[in-house]
Amino acid sequence: MAKAVFLDRDGVINELVYYQEQGIIDSPFTVEQFRLLPSVGQAIKRFYEMGYKVILVSNQPGIAKGHMSEETFDKIREEMKEELAKDGALLDGEYYCFHHPEAKIERLKANCECRKPKPGLLFQAAKEMDIDLSQSWMIGDGLIDIKAGKGAGCRTILLGRMKCELCHLMDEENARPDAITSNLMEAAQLIVSEVQSPESEVRERAPLNPKPRTSDIGLRTRRNHGANAW
Numbered sequence: 001m002a003k004a005v006f007l008d009r010d011g012v013i014n015e016l017v018y019y020q021e022q023g024i025i026d027s028p029f030t031v032e033q034f035r036l037l038p039s040v041g042q043a044i045k046r047f048y049e050m051g052y053k054v055i056l057v058s059n060q061p062g063i064a065k066g067h068m069s070e071e072t073f074d075k076i077r078e079e080m081k082e083e084l085a086k087d088g089a090l091l092d093g094e095y096y097c098f099h100h101p102e103a104k105i106e107r108l109k110a111n112c113e114c115r116k117p118k119p120g121l122l123f124q125a126a127k128e129m130d131i132d133l134s135q136s137w138m139i140g141d142g143l144i145d146i147k148a149g150k151g152a153g154c155r156t157i158l159l160g161r162m163k164c165e166l167c168h169l170m171d172e173e174n175a176r177p178d179a180i181t182s183n184l185m186e187a188a189q190l191i192v193s194e195v196q197s198p199e200s201e202v203r204e205r206a207p208l209n210p211k212p213r214t215s216d217i218g219l220r221t222r223r224n225h226g227a228n229a230w
Contacts, residue, residue: 001130001131001132001135002052002053002129002130002131002132003051003052003053003131003132003135003136004052004053004054004055004092004125004126004129004131004136004137005047005052005053005054005055005136005137005139005191006055006056006057006122006125006136006137006138006139006149006154007054007055007056007057007139007140007184008056008057008058008116008139008140008141008142008145009027009056009058009060009080010026010027010028010058010141011140011141011142011159012037012040012139012140012141012159012184013036013037013040013056013080013084013184014028014034014035014036014037014040014080015028015035015036015037017029017033026062026067027060027062027067028076029062029067029068029072030068030072030076031072031075031076031079034076034079034080034083036080036083036084037183037184038183038185039183039184039185040084040087040089040184040185041083041084041086041087041088041089042087042089042185042188043183043184043185043187043188044084044087044089044090044091044184045087045088045089046185046188046189046192047188047191048089050191050192050195052136052137052191053092053093053129053131054090054091054092055091055092055093055094055095055125055129055131056091056093056094056095056096057095057096057116057121057122057125057138057148058094058095058096058097058121059096059097059115059116059144060073060096060097060098061097061098061099061100061103061108063098063105063108064098064099064100064103064104064105064108064109065100065102065103065104066104066105077094092129093125093128093129095114095121095122095124095125096121097112097114097115097116097120097121099111099112099114099115100115116144116145116147116148117143117144117145117147117148117151117175118148118151119148119149119151119152121148122138122148122149122151122152122154123152126152133152133153133154134153134154136152136154136155137149137154137155137156137157137187137191138150138152138154138155138156138157139156139157139159139184139187140156140157140158140159141158141159141160142158143158143169143170143173143175144175145158146158146170146175146176146177147173147174147175149177150174150175155178156177156178156179157177157178157179157180157181157187157190157191158177158179158180158181159180159181159182159183159184159187160180160182161180161182
C-alpha cells in the first residue's frame with residue numbers, strides 16, 4: 001500500500017482572501033484572486049522525494065453558497081495546477097466536498113459524510129488509491145483538518161501559530177495535532193526528520209495535466225456525495 005500526504009487547499013496551498021464588504025476571510029472566488037503560497041511547489045516535490053503521494057482534500061462550498069459557478073471553480077483548479085507545474089509539482093488526486101448544510105443550491109444542501117471534520121474524503125481517497133492511512137499525514141490550517149486526519153487514523157500537522165485560546169479549543173474538540181508549523185515547507189522538513197526514505201526510490205509520476213473527472217458537479221454530487229478524484 002502507498003502512503004500519502006493529504007493537504008487542505010485554502011490557507012495551505014493558496015492564500016485566503018479577505019472580503020472587506022462582507023467582513024469575511026474565505027476561498028478565492030475568481031481566478032484572479034488565486035495566489036499560490038510561497039514554497040508550496042517545493043514542499044510538494046519534497047513529499048514526492050520521500051515516497052508520498054500528495055492528495056488534496058478540501059471543503060469547497062463556494063458553489064453551494066452562490067459565490068461562484070461550476071465553470072469558475074474548474075478554472076481556479078486549472079490555475080492551481082498550472083502554478084504548481086511551474087515548480088515541477090503536481091497532485092496525485094483532488095477530493096472535494098461541495099455540500100453545505102445551508103446551501104442556496106438545493107442539490108448541494110446536505111449534512112454529508114464527505115464534509116470535514118468528518119473523514120469521508122480521506123477514506124474515499126484511501127480506498128480508491130490504495131493508501132495506508134496509518135502511514136500518512138493530514139496537513140491543514142484549521143482544526144477541522146486535524147479532526148478529519150485523526151478520524152482517519154493519520155498523523156496531523158496544523159499550519160499556523162499557537163495561541164492560548166487555541167490550546168484550550170484543541171483539547172475541547174479533541175483536535176490536538178501531532179505538530180504545528182508555520183507553512184507547508186516547514187511541514188515537509190518536519191516529515192523529512194520523522195521518516196527515512198531511500199534516496200534512490202523514484203516513483204513513477206503521472207502526466208502534469210491528466211484529464212480530470214470533474215466536469216459534471218451535479219452528477220458527481222449525486223453519485224458520491226461531492227467527492228471526486230482525477
